Amino acid sequence: MKFEVTILGSSSATPVFNRNPSAQLLNCNEKYYLIDCGEGTQQQLTKYNLKASRIDYIFISHLHGDHYFGLIGLLSSLHLNGRIKPMQIFGPKHLLEILEIQFKYSDTVLRYPIEFFPIEADKSVQIFENSDLTVKTIILNHRIPTTGFIFQQKKRQRKLIKEKTDQVPMAYYTSLKKGIDVELPNGDILRSEDYTTEADAPRCYAYCSDTLFDERYFDTIKDCDTLYHEATFMHDLLERAKETHHTTALQAAEVAKITGAKKLLIGHFSSRYKTLQMLFEEAQSVFENTELAIEGRTFQL
């Protein structure tokens, strides 16, 4: 089952050096989940050939503009392009008010429904579930209420052994994949474990946008396969990071190490860094399996 994320924006605060503000597109089993939506996100989706119309779920971490100023434009374009299926949006409660006032004064009545789910930033709770995954919030520590998100795949079915499929009537596939033995009309028993192999372990992706390094959220993201963590500054600017409630590259790597992540993606880079190699090396010095979450890169989770 596909489980990958494409980075649409890696810049903090302002767009610079061809870096766009925060946005990521998660593809889980060919369903699209948008995580944050900085200005220009719809242009980035077009650039990377990702159809905005396929997005059905949007998660906004907080109301700093670099994480949501592109949302109103994206929603408007979907309307103008004829969307009729609902859009589910999860975000801080005032986000809806911000969207509605803009639709009101442009005299826009959307052709499709927005289903809005306000997030409370002071508790880590499950906010979404479908057959593929659950989404839970992470309580982050930023200047305004901010949550991260954990996308946790569900336990998946066992996999049919391809070479044996022609020995089994299709009607029994579902049971066998669920681990259930089946009895044929002639009394023979087909044992699930003879015809299937273990399911892939369900994977999880944690998205920690703007936050102070704060051990209170470490438990929530424990043992995640891939951790995206902001790394706005180099560690020589630790005081600046603290003042602005951000994290350094070194600290992001420490979070990955402490919480047992398998892979770390760092992003949300300050505009003071024209190139990112130093941030990458700083994080990698603490946590080997680090990658730069830069525009256009797709990571298998």
Added chain:
Amino acid sequence: MKFEVTILGSSSATPVFNRNPSAQLLNCNEKYYLIDCGEGTQQQLTKYNLKASRIDYIFISHLHGDHYFGLIGLLSSLHLNGRIKPMQIFGPKHLLEILEIQFKYSDTVLRYPIEFFPIEADKSVQIFENSDLTVKTIILNHRIPTTGFIFQQKKRQRKLIKEKTDQVPMAYYTSLKKGIDVELPNGDILRSEDYTTEADAPRCYAYCSDTLFDERYFDTIKDCDTLYHEATFMHDLLERAKETHHTTALQAAEVAKITGAKKLLIGHFSSRYKTLQMLFEEAQSVFENTELAIEGRTFQL
């Protein structure tokens, strides 16, 4: 005196084919005036090496998103980049409410003052004046209240004849340029017309964003040197243009012809047109001196 406009966006409704939504930067005597501000305008300014920090005046024609969704991001970035000088914004009265709600929920107190001047869309009035130009509104006919803008240069001073400047003490330059003869201490008279030539004629630029072809605004834009006029559709879609309160390329050219413009810029192209040559040719068939107002082009006005 410099009087030129750089096109930052030429797309109607949604960004497509590398065309951005409406925005133009007017440079008059090295002062920057931003006209409309679709999503991604700050990125466009960077792309074309135009310093956003130099913009002191912003004019928003109406509250359809393709004309202002980039404003909140631009204003935020200026704040984050340390701006302290005021920004004057002219636009529909509800624009301020839309900006303020977003600053409120991001807990942002701008470091610089916004001086907001609400525009009434039902009368054509002068809304701005400085030593270089005046700005007057144009009552357009669109689905929501919409105004265009006329940027009218002021009558300028006569020009000193370079070869003769060393014959005249500098203290008299100002008077001579104003057309005033001066008397030297020895009683000699310096006649302005001997030392100066006629000033260039003051020029004007009319910006007609979204509108129906409607002769009621023709008087306001009469005899403008350069007319920017929206040309959303080809004329075979005249009915669609009427329904959506837009103009065809042919009609835009007729407006230029009827009102006595010297040059016509057309823009605000529908996303149905991947290439623009047909729109250009349609307009040019009626009005020879037509240009496509596309991203990155700068026009001397």
